[in-house]
Amino acid sequence: MKKFKKIMAVSLIGTVLTVNTVSAKTFSDVTSTGGYQWIYSSLDNLSNRGIFGGYPDGTFKPQRAVSFLEVMQVIKNVKNPSADEIENAKKTYGTIVSKYNVDSWATDALCYNLMNGTITEKTLKAASENGFLKEGNKLYPDRNSVSVYFGRALNLKSDGNVGLLKHNDLDSIPEMTKGYLASLIEAGIFSDTGSDGYFNGKKYISRAEVATIADKTLTYLENNPAAGESTQEEVVSEALSSNYIEEGVVEYIGESNSAGTLGLNSKNFAFDLEEIKILDEGRVYSGDLSSIKGMEVKATISEGEVVELQLLKKAETEVSDSVNLTGKVLSVKKDGAENTLTVQVLVSDNLKISVGSTVTIKVNGNYNEDDVLSISGNIENSGLVDVKVN
Numbered sequence: 001m002k003k004f005k006k007i008m009a010v011s012l013i014g015t016v017l018t019v020n021t022v023s024a025k026t027f028s029d030v031t032s033t034g035g036y037q038w039i040y041s042s043l044d045n046l047s048n049r050g051i052f053g054g055y056p057d058g059t060f061k062p063q064r065a066v067s068f069l070e071v072m073q074v075i076k077n078v079k080n081p082s083a084d085e086i087e088n089a090k091k092t093y094g095t096i097v098s099k100y101n102v103d104s105w106a107t108d109a110l111c112y113n114l115m116n117g118t119i120t121e122k123t124l125k126a127a128s129e130n131g132f133l134k135e136g137n138k139l140y141p142d143r144n145s146v147s148v149y150f151g152r153a154l155n156l157k158s159d160g161n162v163g164l165l166k167h168n169d170l171d172s173i174p175e176m177t178k179g180y181l182a183s184l185i186e187a188g189i190f191s192d193t194g195s196d197g198y199f200n201g202k203k204y205i206s207r208a209e210v211a212t213i214a215d216k217t218l219t220y221l222e223n224n225p226a227a228g229e230s231t232q233e234e235v236v237s238e239a240l241s242s243n244y245i246e247e248g249v250v251e252y253i254g255e256s257n258s259a260g261t262l263g264l265n266s267k268n269f270a271f272d273l274e275e276i277k278i279l280d281e282g283r284v285y286s287g288d289l290s291s292i293k294g295m296e297v298k299a300t301i302s303e304g305e306v307v308e309l310q311l312l313k314k315a316e317t318e319v320s321d322s323v324n325l326t327g328k329v330l331s332v333k334k335d336g337a338e339n340t341l342t343v344q345v346l347v348s349d350n351l352k353i354s355v356g357s358t359v360t361i362k363v364n365g366n367y368n369e370d371d372v373l374s375i376s377g378n379i380e381n382s383g384l385v386d387v388k389v390n
Contacts (some may be wrong), residue, residue: 036062055203066146085112085115097111116152122232122305124277147180147184151179243301260289269305270306276309277308294298327359330344343361
């Protein structure tokens with residue numbers, strides 16, 4: 001069975017991209033005939049170019065989630081800016097990036113993506129407030145967000161032909177994501193049906209998926225040399241036109257020193273208490289911020305931040321006892337064939353299990369710390385029963 005043996009300059013280690021000395025690596029868990037054979041040729045190309053690498057133990061760990069900073073680094077590596085472009089980006093945005101105390105390896109990538117229009121300072125602020133920059137209990141960007149990042153990085157249309165989208169869960173995809181996703185499909189970078197017919201926009205994106213996207217992006221850039229070039233005026237215009245509506249029931253809300261976080265549709269959104277506009281035509285707001293929890297709302301989102309919140313009414317339906325969630329394993333306690341796992345919740349479709357909380361489950365099989373799992377079950381006495389791990 002053939003395995004990768006490639007020279008790598010860049011390696012994904014844990015949840016951090018670090019620059020290594022050049023050395024030969026073998027990806028023992030990605031082979032031409034194994035379970036991840038579908039990324040074999042893409043990873044072959046990327047590792048040859050030093051864009052994507054593996055771990056010191058010789059594995060690639062294709063199932064692991066990719067962090068916000070890692071996505072920024074992959075985009076920078078794929079776009080391959082010149083030294084002058086990086087230096088110019090650091091002069092322009094270095095002070096802004098330094099406020100967030102990210103590891104030094106990520107500085108160039110963040111500055112470049114700010115300059116390129118992939119993200120704005122509001123995006124970076126929201127990422128920090130939502131835990132995407134923390135090295136401890138890190139949260140991960142979902143497919144909705146990653147699609148927008150790649151679309152912006154390539155300067156694709158934000159209002160692409162949504163008729164190209166054939167996903168069964170189309171109604172759950174935010175309007176802004178639909179536009180970029182359609183453009184990415186037209187560019188041959190994303191699939192028009194997603195995985196098994198579903199986009200699963202609220203789930204994290206894996207290393208295997210990002211490797212495939214990065215390889216297709218390289219092909220697109222080779223065939224379209226001028227792609228991804230944008231003026232600063234276009235970047236500003238895009239930032240101003242990228243608002244979209246998120247409607248649902250508020251799962252949680254809180255603020256500290258005027259900086260707030262709103263939980264809506266299993267996603268986190270930042271807001272500025274002094275700037276957010278609250279529309280309360282039905283007079284359901286008591287003035288106490290905590291009273292908004294459980295209300296049906298329509299939120300206007302701009303760069304990950306809630307700028308306007310229209311209050312509709314209190315939720316009238318009871319919350320179901322079933323739950324589907326994505327979580328990261330924090331600890332494993334083995335007892336024969338059974339494992340007791342402590343899992344941090346990254347995504348949840350039930351208000352009773354909030355993002356950022358931890359759950360304990362008992363399952364059979366082999367699991368390790370930092371594994372990211374898709375879990376379903378029923379809520380009973382604040383715990384999970386009838387657990388299934390997909």
